[in-house]
Amino acid sequence: MLLLTVAVYVADPRGSLTTARMKLHNVLSPGRLVVAAISHKSNQGGDATPAENSLSGAAALQNALLENELQRRQLVIENARLRNELRTARSQTGAQTIVGRSLVNFVTTRAKVLSRTGTPSRLREMFLEAGQQAGLKRSDVIVEGHGMLVDQGSGSGVQEDQPVISGLAVVGRVASVSRWVSVVQPVTDDEFSAAVQLVQQGSQTSNYAARGMLEGSGDGFCRIVGVPYTAAVAIGDEVFSADIDGIQGPRLYFGKVVKAEFSAGGEWSISVQPAFHRDGLNEVLVVQAKLNSSVKAKQ
Structure with a gap:
């Protein structure tokens, strides 16, 4: 350091x-x-x-x-x-490079957590009543799912699969969207998955290491699969996003490796402690990829 x-x-x-x-x-x-x-x-x-x-x-x-x-x-x-x-x-020493404006920018939409267990019945009734008055269909205002309910939806540009963060820590992804609200699937859900990369810290430096797929284990932890036994993995390695919806972008933080063992299939068995604490969340940020409006199409 x-x-x-x-x-x-x-x-x-x-x-x-x-x-x-x-x-x-x-x-x-x-x-x-x-x-x-x-x-x-x-x-x-x-x-x-x-x-x-x-x-x-x-x-x-x-x-x-x-x-x-x-x-x-x-x-x-x-x-x-x-x-x-x-x-x-x-x-690439000696190669000529041209630096231009970034075509894709990442922005965030702030959202408040309305519920941690899906849509409460009272809110559902309020959405239906407001939707009827506005001439909207039920599917436009009601969102299904058992994850966290947040107060931003398609009307704010929120879409399914967009990452949801708190500070630098990944909370989960948008699982379903209605006009006014969305349901967030936490990283610990057993159907959650994301491409990640390990970062190993030495005494003075940090280095990118193995890549894999992070999956929720359904028990409050996550696991990383697809890392061959030949890769270097250690307890304490930090876990960051490899990309955002397949696009290279800012590195989002998932947590730390708390268990790493060889499995019979020739891969590492890796457990990760998530960085976010679900019970204390009152507000989150939805990460969205946007085209740079100042970049003109080539003629």
Whole structure:
């Protein structure tokens, strides 16, 4: 990590990577975030009771640690990406490249969690009544499924199979959609699957490793299949998305490998602890791929 910090400063004397420097500084000095958060609270509300001060300090500590963890995950992804790009650049030395605008961008739609177990009967009645008044069919307003119900639907551009995240962690995918709401299938569901790639962390670097298919196991965990026994796998490896709906895009975080054993079929048997906590979710983001409107069609 120290070498990565030095590399950023040497490669960027003009300060164009200030954001990356700050993230590195935060990860290398997590105590600074905690001290700053607690000091800020201490300087406010001089009349607060000791109990209130204690609760405020604990909340500040928790927020600072969460921020530090998110920054760490971002650096893990960025470190692996830069090493991969460096290898590619070395193999293509001397080739002429043309840099243009990205054709596809990824955006998110914010959605509130209405229910964690499908559509409650009261909501179903409200949707039917509103649909009748608007001249809509039942299939337009009622969505089936037993997953989480969120308050964004086809009217907001939400479509089936779009990833759903909370922070950097993958919650699941959109399983079914109506005009106003959608049902989200969690990553732990036994019918969920997604292409993933392992990222292994060394003492100073992070590297992309084996690819496979992540599947829900139905018991609160996930498993990865399709990884040959010849691949390097270890407990603690981080699991990220390999693509988004088949399109190369931002790396979304699934969780960590908590069990890795050889199976009789010549593959690894890999268990993954998901990164998200379903019970505490009140809001999620739906990830959508959009064509760049500023890119004109070629004549």
